[in-house]
Amino acid sequence: MKTTILAMLIGVLAMGLSACGERPAVIYKQGKYQGKPDTQPWNNAYFKGDRTAWENALKARAELENEYRRMNTGDQL
Amino acid sequence: MARMKFLCDAERCIVCNGCVTACKNENEVPWGVNRRRVVTVNQGVPGEKAISVACMHCSDPPCMAVCPVDCFYKTDEGIVLHDKDLCIGCGYCFYACPFGAPQFPQDGAFGLRGKMDKCTYCAGGPEPDFSEAEFKKYGRNRIAEGKLPLCAEMCSTKALLAGDADVISDIYRARVTTRGTGAEVWGWGTAYGRPEKAPTQAPEGK
Numbered sequence: 001m002k003t004t005i006l007a008m009l010i011g012v013l014a015m016g017l018s019a020c021g022e023r024p025a026v027i028y029k030q031g032k033y034q035g036k037p038d039t040q041p042w043n044n045a046y047f048k049g050d051r052t053a054w055e056n057a058l059k060a061r062a063e064l065e066n067e068y069r070r071m072n073t074g075d076q077l
Numbered sequence: 078m079a080r081m082k083f084l085c086d087a088e089r090c091i092v093c094n095g096c097v098t099a100c101k102n103e104n105e106v107p108w109g110v111n112r113r114r115v116v117t118v119n120q121g122v123p124g125e126k127a128i129s130v131a132c133m134h135c136s137d138p139p140c141m142a143v144c145p146v147d148c149f150y151k152t153d154e155g156i157v158l159h160d161k162d163l164c165i166g167c168g169y170c171f172y173a174c175p176f177g178a179p180q181f182p183q184d185g186a187f188g189l190r191g192k193m194d195k196c197t198y199c200a201g202g203p204e205p206d207f208s209e210a211e212f213k214k215y216g217r218n219r220i221a222e223g224k225l226p227l228c229a230e231m232c233s234t235k236a237l238l239a240g241d242a243d244v245i246s247d248i249y250r251a252r253v254t255t256r257g258t259g260a261e262v263w264g265w266g267t268a269y270g271r272p273e274k275a276p277t278q279a280p281e282g283k
Contacts (some may be wrong), residue, residue: 033150033277035160036203040153041221055079057223062227062240065229065246068255 079241080155081198081220082269083133083229083233084249088259089236092117096129096228096237103199104216104228112196113228118263126263129228129237132178132196133159133268140170140179141277150277154220156198161214164192174266198239199226242269268283 021047028034039049063069092115100106100113113131134157141149141157148163148168170193171179182191201218204211211218219227229239238245253260 032147033160034147035150035163038150038152038158038203039206041200041206041218044221046222058079058220058225059241059244059283061225061230062224062238062244062248065225065235065238065240066243066251067235068251076151 080243080273081134081240082155082242082245083131083226084195084238084245084262084265085128085130085262086236086238086249086259087118087128087250087263088256089234089240090115090127090129091234091236092127095231099227099231100131100196103219104197105212106194106216107184109184110182110194112178112180112194114177128263129232130176130178131228132174132198133176133264134196134198135268135271137271137274139173139175141274143169143173145169149250151204151274152200152253153276154200155273156200156220158197158200158202158215159193159195160203161192161194166192168193176264196226197275199224233276 040051041049042051047054047057079224094115095112097113097115101111104112106112113129115127115129115136116123117127119125134155136155138149138151138157141151142262144159145167146163146165148161149157149159151157166181168190171177171181178195180194182194183189185191197215199217199219201211201221204214206218206221217227219225224230226239229237232238238248249262
């Protein structure tokens with residue numbers, strides 16, 4: 001009798017603990033990005049959330065690719 | 078808001094492979110993976126042209142459409158990135174991409190295909206900015222430093238342009254009107270000829 005109760009107790013304990021290691025399931029949504037969220041490129045130590053400063057920095061860099069302007073041959077180019 | 082694009086001027090590319098080297102070095106791309114390549118069109122035929130090709134960060138990316146695990150996302154700036162933790166290396170994106178941009182490291186046993194690697198427009202990935210994890214998986218995050226992709230910045234003849242579409246289009250237009258030839262931009266229509274797909278994620282801080 002005692003052995004049966006003990007066995008049942010162990011069984012109940014094992015069942016109770018079995019869910020402890022379960023990880024939350026990813027609910028898949030077709031066609032939706034499933035990965036980690038990314039941060040905005042201006043939210044960091046360089047730009048401190050200033051989006052305009054970030055955009056201006058990139059624009060200034062892109063303008064450097066215009067060698068007509070770098071050669072100072074005229075503003076119309 | 079800026080819409081980031083690549084533009085390769087076939088009239089100017091001298092096949093120096095500076096863009097390829099810059100990309101490899103800046104992002105410490107593993108052996109066997111080439112995020113950027115220089116392709117010669119009509120080699121040996123008079124008037125042959127060369128273009129530098131990588132992920133073009135398409136308006137409506139076919140890689141994103143075919144990915145069975147939906148690991149791709151598109152930022153507000155139009156940069157197409159992916160989460161390597163989700164990628165299963167199936168290779169569908171490789172078949173879908175018209176530019177052959179997705180690359181797969183094959184250094185495992187029996188030619189095991191690893192997780193997809195591609196040009197990130199030097200914008201890192203979905204790991205904390207400037208973290209070691211981001212650098213190891215995706216390479217340098219120059220965009221968050223306010224810089225453009227190094228391939229374009231290193232280009233000696235400025236054949237490869239990167240940046241806001243309006244700015245680089247203006248630069249190219251000025252060139253074409255000045256030299257009077259070479260108005261065709263290879264891959265531009267394929268990459269950006271379709272309506273822009275909306276950004277697919279809601280980044281933190283929005």
